[in-house]
Amino acid sequence: MAEQAARLRIDKWLWQARFFKTRSLASKVVSAGKCRLNGAPVAKPSRNVEPGDVLTFPQGHDVRVIRIVALGERRGPAPEAQALYEDLSPPEQKEKDPAAPKVDAGGRPTKRQRREFEKSRFRALE
Numbered sequence: 725m726a727e728q729a730a731r732l733r734i735d736k737w738l739w740q741a742r743f744f745k746t747r748s749l750a751s752k753v754v755s756a757g758k759c760r761l762n763g764a765p766v767a768k769p770s771r772n773v774e775p776g777d778v779l780t781f782p783q784g785h786d787v788r789v790i791r792i793v794a795l796g797e798r799r800g801p802a803p804e805a806q807a808l809y810e811d812l813s814p815p816e817q818k819e820k821d822p823a824a825p826k827v828d829a830g831g832r833p834t835k836r837q838r839r840e841f842e843k844s845r846f847r848a849l850e
Contacts, residue, residue, distance in 0.1 A: 732795045734761065734779070735769035740796040742805040743783055758782055778812070789813040 732740075738750040751769040753759055759766050760780040761773065773779070779790045789812040796808050833841065 730795075731772035731774050733769060734759065734766060734771045734773050737773050737792065737795065737808075738779075738781070740799045740805065741790075741808045742799070742802060743781070743788070743790075753781055786816075787813070 735747055735750040735754055738744055738753075739747040744750040744753065754766055754769040754771070757765055757767045758781060761771060762778050763780075773792055773795075775792050775794055777792045779788075779792065781788055781790075791810040791812055792808065793810055794808050796805070799805070
């Protein structure tokens, strides 16, 4: 194959760009209708993408907005995968909970700190 294909399946591209650990996980996200291609919902993992397309999909607790820069030939190392896209909405920095108890430098919390932690956990669930 002398030329690289102009299009690639959306599930295969998400897997090659290392957004999902397996291709079947990428297929499940797309099949569930949680992925958008250029603002339009996509329900089939066989939908083709090309450079310049914008993808919006959930990953963990974040919603990722990605512009496709290139199509990959294989699922390579992370630096190679990061060259395939441009992140339009980088993940926000999560701040520590100010109510969380402080842990000593030793790393292991004391009994009092564990009790405070349990109390703060139950307050968060209410």
